[in-house]
Amino acid sequence: MAYDPGAIDAALAAAVGDEPGLIAELRLAFTDGASRALTAMEAAQDEAAWTAAAARLRGLAASFGAVRLMALAAQAGEGAPRDPEALLRLRRAIARL
Incomplete structure (x- = not known):
C-alpha cells in the first residue's frame, strides 16, 4: 500500500473547492487530530x-x-496495546502527511 501525498489534498479540495487557505487549515487540523489520537494510543492503559x-x-x-x-x-487496533512497532x-x- 503506497502513500499518496495528494490523496488528502484531493479529498479536501473535493469537500471545499479551490480554497488553498482552507485546505491548508483543514490539513493542519487533520494532522493535529491524528497526532492526538496517536498520543492517546501511546497512553492507553488497557485494551x-x-x-x-x-x-x-x-x-x-x-x-x-x-x-x-x-x-x-x-491493524494496530487488533494488536496488543502500546505495541512499539505499531x-x-x-x-x-503521520509524519509523512
Whole structure:
C-alpha cells in the first residue's frame, strides 16, 4: 500500500473547492487530530482504551482519504496495546502527511 501525498489534498479540495487557505487549515487540523489520537494510543492503559484510540485514528484517516494510515490504525487496533512497532509505523505514517 503506497502513500499518496495528494490523496488528502484531493479529498479536501473535493469537500471545499479551490480554497488553498482552507485546505491548508483543514490539513493542519487533520494532522493535529491524528497526532492526538496517536498520543492517546501511546497512553492507553488497557485494551479498551487502545482499541478506542485506534478506532478514532482509523475513522479520522478514513474521513480524509489517508488509506495507508487507516489500514495501519486498523491493524494496530487488533494488536496488543502500546505495541512499539505499531506505534512506530503510525508515527512514521503521520509524519509523512
